[in-house]
Amino acid sequence: MAEMHASKDQLPAEKLGNYEGRMTQFGDYYVNFESIPAGLGGPELFKGLPDDACQCEHWGYLFKGRFKFSYTDGSEDVVSAGEAYYARPGHVFEALEDCETVEFSPKEPFEQLLEVVGKNLEVMGQA
Numbered sequence: 477m478a479e480m481h482a483s484k485d486q487l488p489a490e491k492l493g494n495y496e497g498r499m500t501q502f503g504d505y506y507v508n509f510e511s512i513p514a515g516l517g518g519p520e521l522f523k524g525l526p527d528d529a530c531q532c533e534h535w536g537y538l539f540k541g542r543f544k545f546s547y548t549d550g551s552e553d554v555v556s557a558g559e560a561y562y563a564r565p566g567h568v569f570e571a572l573e574d575c576e577t578v579e580f581s582p583k584e585p586f587e588q589l590l591e592v593v594g595k596n597l598e599v600m601g602q603a
Contacts, residue, residue, distance in 0.1 A: 480502050482500050484498055484509040493513070494513035495510070495511065495513060497509070497510050497511075498510075501583065505583060506581050506582075506583060507578065507579070508580075510576070510577050510579060511576055512574070512576075512577065513574055514541075514571050514573050516571045517543070517571055518568065520600060521569075521596055521600075522592070522593070522596070523596055524592050524596065525588075529565075530565070530589055531585060532582065532589045533562070533581070533582065534562070534579050534581045535560075535581075536561055536563075536577050536578055536580060537560045537577065538555050538556065539577060539578075540573075540575060541571065541572070541574050541575030542556045542557070542571075542575070543555055543569060543571045543572055544569070544572055545563050545569060546567065546568045546570070547568075548567075554572070
């Protein structure tokens with residue numbers, strides 16, 4: 477049976493510019509330790525997804541920094557260091573400060589998200 481626990485340091489780092497992610501799969505979910513630079517995110521990252529927004533839900537904890545979820549219904553959530561969060565489908569993410577987080581996301585919608593975001597980063601010249 478696969479292990480269902482991991483420390484950040486046990487996972488290989490994937491870097492994209494100043495972004496660093498360390499990810500593994502637990503059953504039908506991914507866990508992702510992230511170091512996110514201020515300014516990363518915004519609508520251009522999610523272009524091509526339904527409503528040009530992330531359709532994957534995420535649960536997480538923010539250790540450092542602040543970020544914002546802007547939802548397609550016009551609402552916003554700002555998450556600050558020390559807070560647990562839930563992001564419902566239909567959001568756009570933006571890092572307001574340098575962030576350190578751990579996040580849990582369902583496998584299939586997260587893989588769909590990564591495919592589109594990866595293509596958008598290539599177009600933006602950041603991949």
